[in-house]
Amino acid sequence: MFSIEYPAVAVAGSTERFPVHRIYCIGQNYAAHAREMGSDPERQAPVWFMKPADSVVPDGSTVDYPPRTNNLHHEIELVVALQKGGRNISAAAASELIFGYAVGLDLTRRDIQEELRKNGKPWDPAKSFEQAAPISAIHPASDIGHPDSGRIWLNVNGELRQEGDIADLIWSIPGALAELSTLFTLAPGDLLFTGTPSGVGPLVTGDKLSGGVAGVGDINIAIGSARKA
Numbered sequence: 001m002f003s004i005e006y007p008a009v010a011v012a013g014s015t016e017r018f019p020v021h022r023i024y025c026i027g028q029n030y031a032a033h034a035r036e037m038g039s040d041p042e043r044q045a046p047v048w049f050m051k052p053a054d055s056v057v058p059d060g061s062t063v064d065y066p067p068r069t070n071n072l073h074h075e076i077e078l079v080v081a082l083q084k085g086g087r088n089i090s091a092a093a094a095s096e097l098i099f100g101y102a103v104g105l106d107l108t109r110r111d112i113q114e115e116l117r118k119n120g121k122p123w124d125p126a127k128s129f130e131q132a133a134p135i136s137a138i139h140p141a142s143d144i145g146h147p148d149s150g151r152i153w154l155n156v157n158g159e160l161r162q163e164g165d166i167a168d169l170i171w172s173i174p175g176a177l178a179e180l181s182t183l184f185t186l187a188p189g190d191l192l193f194t195g196t197p198s199g200v201g202p203l204v205t206g207d208k209l210s211g212g213v214a215g216v217g218d219i220n221i222a223i224g225s226a227r228k229a
């Protein structure tokens, strides 16, 4: 039988790697971004979607420009990495599940997403393609604590594109994990992309992205050309 390589993410300050089980994502979790997407940011049930575990890409990579889009968008996000799981977790107990935090990019084929949204269809082709989840090394909570405020930002080619503060998450991390655990059984190795601040926009071949979350870490990737085969 063939063998496959299981996806994993680097752990800052360690040779250990964090094995990825599932990647959960929240959509429209900052009011200003919800508005720019044409939604009402009043608190409501979160928009949940998933990316395949093998869509993770390490910091420092060049990502292939994906097929079937002319409008690949950047979304800088704080990412939560779980070391424990469970169901029906209370918000008060949610921090105990968290191994650490990273900075990720929820790369999105926006033209495909807009078409799907218009027709009330699932987002998978817009969000769940290969290399759609670049992610920095995971910084253990034992080193950095549990951040609940701090600047989140993204520069493209040295120019500021996205900026916000993780204190402005509509669904806080404990609240989001509690809600998520009523829908799915959370497990060690799960990642949660917590949503992006306003300022999303298109990427082109040759772009250099540099983003971060104060008190957590940063990520640097480049956009390459379309893969030929």
Ligand code: MN
Binding pocket: 025, 026, 027, 028, 075, 077, 106, 193, 195, 196
């Ligand atoms: Mn997102």
